[in-house]
Amino acid sequence: METAQSATVIMDFEAWVTVITIIFLLCISGFFSGSETALTAASRGKLHSLADRGSVGAKRALTLTENSERLIGAVLLGNNLVNILATSLATSLFLRFFGENGIVIATLAMTALILVFAEVLPKTYAILQSERAATIASLPITILVALLSPIVLLVQVIVRSILHIFGVSSDQTESGAAQAEIAGTIALGHVEGNVDRDDRDRLLGALDLKDREVNEIMLHRSDMEMIDASNPPQDIINQCLTSPYTRLPLYEGDPENIVGVIHAKDLLRAVNKLMRHEENNINALDDFQALNVAMKSYFVPETTTLDDQLREFLRRKTHFALVVDEYGALQGLITLEDIIEEIIGEISDEHDVDDQLTPHMDEAGNYVIDGAMTIRDLNRALEWSLPDEEANTIAGLVIHEAQMIPDVGQVFTFHKFRFEIAEREQNKIARLRIKQL
Numbered sequence: 001m002e003t004a005q006s007a008t009v010i011m012d013f014e015a016w017v018t019v020i021t022i023i024f025l026l027c028i029s030g031f032f033s034g035s036e037t038a039l040t041a042a043s044r045g046k047l048h049s050l051a052d053r054g055s056v057g058a059k060r061a062l063t064l065t066e067n068s069e070r071l072i073g074a075v076l077l078g079n080n081l082v083n084i085l086a087t088s089l090a091t092s093l094f095l096r097f098f099g100e101n102g103i104v105i106a107t108l109a110m111t112a113l114i115l116v117f118a119e120v121l122p123k124t125y126a127i128l129q130s131e132r133a134a135t136i137a138s139l140p141i142t143i144l145v146a147l148l149s150p151i152v153l154l155v156q157v158i159v160r161s162i163l164h165i166f167g168v169s170s171d172q173t174e175s176g177a178a179q180a181e182i183a184g185t186i187a188l189g190h191v192e193g194n195v196d197r198d199d200r201d202r203l204l205g206a207l208d209l210k211d212r213e214v215n216e217i218m219l220h221r222s223d224m225e226m227i228d229a230s231n232p233p234q235d236i237i238n239q240c241l242t243s244p245y246t247r248l249p250l251y252e253g254d255p256e257n258i259v260g261v262i263h264a265k266d267l268l269r270a271v272n273k274l275m276r277h278e279e280n281n282i283n284a285l286d287d288f289q290a291l292n293v294a295m296k297s298y299f300v301p302e303t304t305t306l307d308d309q310l311r312e313f314l315r316r317k318t319h320f321a322l323v324v325d326e327y328g329a330l331q332g333l334i335t336l337e338d339i340i341e342e343i344i345g346e347i348s349d350e351h352d353v354d355d356q357l358t359p360h361m362d363e364a365g366n367y368v369i370d371g372a373m374t375i376r377d378l379n380r381a382l383e384w385s386l387p388d389e390e391a392n393t394i395a396g397l398v399i400h401e402a403q404m405i406p407d408v409g410q411v412f413t414f415h416k417f418r419f420e421i422a423e424r425e426q427n428k429i430a431r432l433r434i435k436q437l
Contacts, residue, residue, distance in 0.1 A: 034122030260294025371395030
């Protein structure tokens with residue numbers, strides 16, 4: 001009798017030990033699940049900021065996230081071991097009390113417990129407090145990764161071998177992943193209402209500078225205003241005074257032969273000095289030479305990125321450059337203002353000419369648009385998404401899609417838009433009517 005009672009006590013004690021062990025294992029599983037979510041969801045930028053302020057945990061978290069494959073492998077391995085052990089103990093416990101039905105009961109019970117307390121609950125907290133959770137979990141996860149490194153390396157080799165069989169390279173990296181992530185975050189912020197349209201355009205414009213070339217935004221040579229060095233001094237001065245631009249290219253003979261750039265201030269300083277020192281002011285300008293006040297021409301390849309050109313402008317402390325192609329032929333010009341406008345939008349002052357490129361709607365509901373307007377500016381102005389991979393301007397897009405130079409009145413439909421040629425100047429599409437379908 002005493003022996004039976006002792007066995008019962010022993011059995012009850014073993015059951016309680018098993019229950020406590022299962023609870024402990026569920027807590028560890030929850031910690032692993034939350035740590036994985038926290039370390040993968042935490043912003044590296046915020047962690048870096050915390051690390052700069054002296055957070056040791058943030059530094060460890062940054063180190064862990066540098067090798068995400070090893071981190072995830074170690075955490076998943078530990079989590080699976082804990083879950084399997086907890087499920088096995090629960091199965092043996094329920095078999096003791098419920099017989100063969102204990103397997104089903106144990107499966108249902110452990111599924112519910114693991115789902116709620118080891119997955120959903122810790123992961124929800126980790127998402128809400130990702131940086132804080134990552135900082136707290138960094139030390140034990142670092143130890144776990146160190147202990148399980150040999151096994152994780154073996155698993156990595158097996159996984160990579162299997163992926164290689166199916167033609168998937170594990171070394172593939174996405175160039176500009178950080179930039180793409182930032183751009184996506186900004187776009188998402190605008191959709192959710194946290195970032196307004198102007199801020200979105202400015203931020204995305206700054207990010208795009210590395211991916212765009214000067215030939216996309218330059219003023220084409222056909223629209224350039226230049227000064228003929230052979231013109232009389234009075235004509236040169238009058239042209240500078242009446243021009244909306246402060247810097248004008250100076251050429252000799254052929255417009256392709258650029259010999260310098262005249263700044264209006266330098267010209268006026270030279271004229272003022274000449275007029276003050278000459279006794280006969282009437283004829284003082286007869287000997288004036290524009291080349292004497294012209295700055296040296298600065299040429300850049302048309303394939304230069306806007307980011308590189310901006311840095312070069314700042315380094316050279318200049319605002320004006322002439323754009324040439326691979327053969328050295330003049331293609332256009334670009335200014336510092338042009339690049340800045342790609343970031344902050346159009347800059348206008350009292351001396352600017354009226355902007356003819358601004359789209360406006362006619363009575364029929366069509367947008368009347370200048371053919372020289374860039375696709376990027378059009379998309380920004382009207383919230384459209386026309387492709388700009390094959391052409392820079394809206395006229396170029398129509399020519400590319402139509403594979404011809406269309407006549408006035410011709411209508412094309414592509415990219416869910418209707419394009420009507422409203423005006424043409426020789427072989428140039430001057431104006432279009434566009435309607436979104």
